[in-house]
Amino acid sequence: MTSAPPAPAVPYPDPEHVRADVAVVGAGVVGLATAWELRRRGRSVAVVDPEPGSGASRAAAGMLAPVSEVQYQQEPLYPLMTDSAAAYPAFVAALEEAADGSVGYRTTETLVCGVDAADRQALADLRELQRRHGMAVEPLTLRAARALEPALSPRLSAVHRIPDDHQVDPRRLVAALLAALVAPGLPETCRAGGPDGGPARLVHDRAVGLRSSADGAVTGVHLAGGGMVSAAETVLAPGTGLAGLEGLPGSWRPPLRPVHGDILRTRVPGGAPALLERTVRGLVHGVPVYLVPRADGTVVIGATSREDDLEGTSAGGVFRLLRDAQALVPGVADLELVEAMARARPGTPDDIPYLGRIRGPAGEPVPGLVVSTGYFRHGVLLTPLAARLAARLVLGGAVPDDDAGHLASTDPHRFDRPAGAPPEDPDPAAAGPRHPNRSTR
Numbered sequence: 001m002t003s004a005p006p007a008p009a010v011p012y013p014d015p016e017h018v019r020a021d022v023a024v025v026g027a028g029v030v031g032l033a034t035a036w037e038l039r040r041r042g043r044s045v046a047v048v049d050p051e052p053g054s055g056a057s058r059a060a061a062g063m064l065a066p067v068s069e070v071q072y073q074q075e076p077l078y079p080l081m082t083d084s085a086a087a088y089p090a091f092v093a094a095l096e097e098a099a100d101g102s103v104g105y106r107t108t109e110t111l112v113c114g115v116d117a118a119d120r121q122a123l124a125d126l127r128e129l130q131r132r133h134g135m136a137v138e139p140l141t142l143r144a145a146r147a148l149e150p151a152l153s154p155r156l157s158a159v160h161r162i163p164d165d166h167q168v169d170p171r172r173l174v175a176a177l178l179a180a181l182v183a184p185g186l187p188e189t190c191r192a193g194g195p196d197g198g199p200a201r202l203v204h205d206r207a208v209g210l211r212s213s214a215d216g217a218v219t220g221v222h223l224a225g226g227g228m229v230s231a232a233e234t235v236l237a238p239g240t241g242l243a244g245l246e247g248l249p250g251s252w253r254p255p256l257r258p259v260h261g262d263i264l265r266t267r268v269p270g271g272a273p274a275l276l277e278r279t280v281r282g283l284v285h286g287v288p289v290y291l292v293p294r295a296d297g298t299v300v301i302g303a304t305s306r307e308d309d310l311e312g313t314s315a316g317g318v319f320r321l322l323r324d325a326q327a328l329v330p331g332v333a334d335l336e337l338v339e340a341m342a343r344a345r346p347g348t349p350d351d352i353p354y355l356g357r358i359r360g361p362a363g364e365p366v367p368g369l370v371v372s373t374g375y376f377r378h379g380v381l382l383t384p385l386a387a388r389l390a391a392r393l394v395l396g397g398a399v400p401d402d403d404a405g406h407l408a409s410t411d412p413h414r415f416d417r418p419a420g421a422p423p424e425d426p427d428p429a430a431a432g433p434r435h436p437n438r439s440t441r
């Protein structure tokens with residue numbers, strides 16, 4: 001087994017002063033897709049990140065699961081998930097053409113399994129909620145399920161078939177977005193400045209704070225290396241890195257907590273047939289686990305959900321993942337373990353991202369500033385929607401009703417405390433619900 005390989009290296013010099021129409025802080029799937037959307041609409045972009053694609057996007061399994069990810073009392077999240085899933089085919093087609101490469105998008109279905117009687121009941125109850133929201137979930141007999149996937153355990157208590165939950169490979173998505181960003185042939189209304197110019201720049205540095213003009217408008221970011229990016233609009237998409245940025249308007253610090261996830265990459269030994277065709281996920285004595293098979297024979301097994309201080313991979317987490325994955329698919333024991341890693345998901349109290357314009361103390365939007373973070377367990381799924389909504393905010397103009405509804409749900413100020421409220425916990429990471437150790441994506 002090897003440790004996680006480094007994120008793809010993209011050779012760009014460290015600039016001292018880059019100018020672009022839009023500065024995007026963070027080159028995970030969200031920041032990169034937003035930058036690419038803006039490039040497609042003729043804006044020059046400077047994307048700031050010391051290590052593009054090295055955050056949660058590097059760990060993600062890439063399940064696009066608007067149905068099996070449904071949880072109770074998260075109704076405002078469902079339309080975000082289903083709309084973004086619906087946007088995926090066109091997003092992928094355009095991206096693969098621009099990048100001239102595959103992102104591993106697969107529309108194979110998902111099987112959701114239970115092991116004991118309580119798992120079976122929990123899945124049946126959840127199915128009622130999913131069906132009330134118009135989602136397709138079909139119970140299968142174990143015989144029918146094993147006819148589809150012979151590697152499934154003969155001891156499962158329940159199997160549900162979900163045709164609309166698909167997958168993409170997030171690492172290939174990042175690589176394609178990086179390639180598409182600098183591809184020739186995109187419209188160009190303004191060239192980015194700096195040593196090598198060009199309509200899209202990757203700035204390999206960390207943003208340390210916002211730049212502001214005398215009238216309070218945000219005009220770009222300061223870089224750790226001493227340089228700066230000047231831009232009429234700045235989009236903050238740094239995942240959990242938001243807390244490290246200086247100069248956010250007023251004292252705005254939304255609750256955003258790191259939720260670590262351990263995840264494994266395995267593969268079938270050379271020459272052996274694929275273990276699975278479909279994504280298999282489920283509950284093992286109440287604990288979620290999943291197996292995501294890629295076309296190349298890799299199987300991603302995930303993921304724990306830890307709100308402890310361990311940033312590295314948890315030995316206990318790896319043990320539980322392998323044990324529970326084998327309860328669903330015994331042949332996991334024959335796989336080669338290729339990689340174990342952990343990353344932090346950017347978690348919000350309601351699992352809904354923060355996407356919108358930041359308002360100042362007087363309630364007026366601060367010119368030049370959009371935030372897009374807090375995608376928690378759904379960032380890969382929500383990527384096309386996140387890019388579209390952030391681009392709408394940057395470009396201005398009328399917003400269609402559906403997107404206006406989404407932006408109301410993602411209001412970054414929804415947890416602001418009313419003026420005069422008693423002082424809060426000084427550690428914003430402590431806010432929000434804390435889940436016990438459990439596996440999820």
Ligand SMILES: Cc1cc2nc3c(=O)[nH]c(=O)nc-3n(C[C@H](O)[C@H](O)[C@H](O)COP(=O)(O)OP(=O)(O)OC[C@H]3O[C@@H](n4cnc5c(N)ncnc54)[C@H](O)[C@@H]3O)c2cc1C
Pocket residue numbers: 025026027028029030031048049050051052053054055056057058059060061062063064205206207208237238239240241242244245260261262263302303304342343344345346372373374375376377378379380381382441
């Ligand atoms: C184990 C695991 C499994 C997951 N599985 C799935 C899944 O199956 N499906 C799904 O939809 N989602 C999944 N997720 C969630 C998904 O990975 C995240 O929601 C998504 O990657 C968030 O993307 P992002 O671009 O906002 O953040 P990130 O990918 O974390 O990117 C943020 C980037 O910002 C950069 N950055 C931070 N601070 C600064 C700064 N000051 N200056 C410059 N750059 C900065 C970082 O270097 C990083 O590259 C999973 C997450 C984990 C951890």
